[in-house]
Amino acid sequence: MASTQTNGVNGNHKGHCIQAVLHDIDSLNGKPFANEGERSKALLAAYALVARLETPWEFVARFCMGQPALASALKVCKDLQLFDKWHEHYGDGELSSDKLAEIVGCDPALLVRLLRHLAASHLLLESSIGTYKPTKFSLAFLQPVFGEWINHLYDATLPLALTTPSYLQKTYYTTPLDPRNGIFQAAKSCPGSDAFDYFASHPREGESFNYVMGGVMAHQTSWLDIYPSQTLLEDTANSVVAQKVVNENGRVEDVVNGEEEKAVLVDVGGNVGHDMQRFYNAHPEAARRCYLQDRPEVVKLSQVPDPVRKMGYDFFTPQPVQGAKAYYMHGVLHDWPDASALRILENQKSAMTPGYSRLLIHDHVVGRALDQPHATAYDLTMMGMVAGKERTEGDWQDLVGRAGMRVERVWRSEGAVQGIFWRLLLSGCRRGEGEEERGGNM
Numbered sequence: 173m174a175s176t177q178t179n180g181v182n183g184n185h186k187g188h189c190i191q192a193v194l195h196d197i198d199s200l201n202g203k204p205f206a207n208e209g210e211r212s213k214a215l216l217a218a219y220a221l222v223a224r225l226e227t228p229w230e231f232v233a234r235f236c237m238g239q240p241a242l243a244s245a246l247k248v249c250k251d252l253q254l255f256d257k258w259h260e261h262y263g264d265g266e267l268s269s270d271k272l273a274e275i276v277g278c279d280p281a282l283l284v285r286l287l288r289h290l291a292a293s294h295l296l297l298e299s300s301i302g303t304y305k306p307t308k309f310s311l312a313f314l315q316p317v318f319g320e321w322i323n324h325l326y327d328a329t330l331p332l333a334l335t336t337p338s339y340l341q342k343t344y345y346t347t348p349l350d351p352r353n354g355i356f357q358a359a360k361s362c363p364g365s366d367a368f369d370y371f372a373s374h375p376r377e378g379e380s381f382n383y384v385m386g387g388v389m390a391h392q393t394s395w396l397d398i399y400p401s402q403t404l405l406e407d408t409a410n411s412v413v414a415q416k417v418v419n420e421n422g423r424v425e426d427v428v429n430g431e432e433e434k435a436v437l438v439d440v441g442g443n444v445g446h447d448m449q450r451f452y453n454a455h456p457e458a459a460r461r462c463y464l465q466d467r468p469e470v471v472k473l474s475q476v477p478d479p480v481r482k483m484g485y486d487f488f489t490p491q492p493v494q495g496a497k498a499y500y501m502h503g504v505l506h507d508w509p510d511a512s513a514l515r516i517l518e519n520q521k522s523a524m525t526p527g528y529s530r531l532l533i534h535d536h537v538v539g540r541a542l543d544q545p546h547a548t549a550y551d552l553t554m555m556g557m558v559a560g561k562e563r564t565e566g567d568w569q570d571l572v573g574r575a576g577m578r579v580e581r582v583w584r585s586e587g588a589v590q591g592i593f594w595r596l597l598l599s600g601c602r603r604g605e606g607e608e609e610r611g612g613n614m
């Protein structure tokens with residue numbers, strides 16, 4: 173940013189100065205940064221700048237009125253299919269609020285009040301009074317992986333936020349640790365079911381949730397940019413290993429191993445295959461030795477090409493694919509409190525070949541102070557949804573150690589869109605008896 177020490181010609185130093193600052197701020201956009209890490213740092217600095225500029229009144233007006241009003245305006249527009257119909261009939265062109273009201277069948281006097289708040293919140297651009305243009309945000313809502321967040325906000329995030337204070341008061345401010353009896357169950361009146369059971373029995377909400385998972389992934393650094401995935405293909409051929417697999421209905425099928433090839437990659441809790449699709453794109457030749465596992469009702473929705481084997485599998489039971497090169501879990505363990513996470517890890521360990529198999533954990537690792545807003549938001553959201561949490565590096569070492577494994581190496585990516593807090597891939601490897609500790613050059 174240019175210096176604000178301008179020369180104060182005609183005694184107008186302060187006015188000139190603020191003009192220069194405003195000019196510099198206006199000229200900043202997503203482009204001038206060398207990489208994602210730098211852009212993220214600038215964004216955090218901008219949030220901090222807002223906090224310095226805002227008065228307490230402006231903060232409460234924005235936070236206690238502006239944001240709830242934005243949520244409801246967005247949800248009404250989503251229900252009216254405003255973004256989709258606009259795009260379908262007029263592409264990315266600007267339209268008057270009256271025309272938009274006609275397209276979606278809404279009282280024009282009502283719609284313009286909603287649109288004004290979306291424009292004031294930078295979700296639309298008011299190019300002239302009463303005329304609106306889409307922005308990158310409203311255009312993103314055309315993709316279900318973003319647009320479905322608006323439904324998920326009303327399905328889960330807001331009900332959880334409403335319930336959390338009274339729930340914590342009733343439980344004497346103790347940390348929720350039971351994924352089947354916590355804030356989610358109080359908010360959604362479903363005692364005894366975890367959030368994933370709930371989404372299975374509420375398919376419309378479940379579908380939104382799966383899209384939300386896709387949105388979490390859509391603009392993050394791919395795991396293949398963090399981890400050298402070609403190493404998974406080394407030394408995996410021409411070996412015999414017994415494998416039983418479970419089909420998508422959860423039934424065990426016979427050994428699938430006539431080709432004497434070991435499984436390369438097992439994506440455990442892989443949802444509909446966001447990460448598996450990336451691996452498939454990079455290594456299609458390994459597809460038939462790859463396994464996408466999730467709950468049966470989730471994995472059967474997968475569009476990942478067929479050579480990849482799709483399996484219904486409950487990760488609270490022993491892993492049926494034995495001796496694979498890698499068992500990969502992305503965003504799985506942060507869904508669970510330590511006791512449950514430990515069971516999941518032990519179930520994977522039971523299938524691992526000592527000194528050969530590796531466990532790849534792809535998750536957040538937060539700093540002690542949890543001072544990144546994405547990390548703090550994730551942490552509290554996980555607490556509400558699933559009694560889960562984000563973990564520090566020490567927490568991860570401890571958890572993996574309690575499962576009888578050790579962290580061999582951590583791959584990090586500062587450039588992750590999620591922010592400055594690290595995303596990590598931990599490699600855990602079970603040691604066989606008498607096996608030496610390895611240097612971790614995996």
Ligand SMILES: C[S@@+](CC[C@H](N)C(=O)[O-])C[C@H]1O[C@@H](n2cnc3c(N)ncnc32)[C@H](O)[C@@H]1O
Nearest residue numbers: 368385441442443466467470485486487502503
């Ligand atoms: C937060 S999502 C992460 C999904 C995926 N790895 C990704 O990054 O997109 C957690 C996944 O765990 C799955 N899951 C929950 N309980 C499970 C269980 N008992 N066995 C297997 N998968 C389960 C969910 O269906 C969901 O797809």
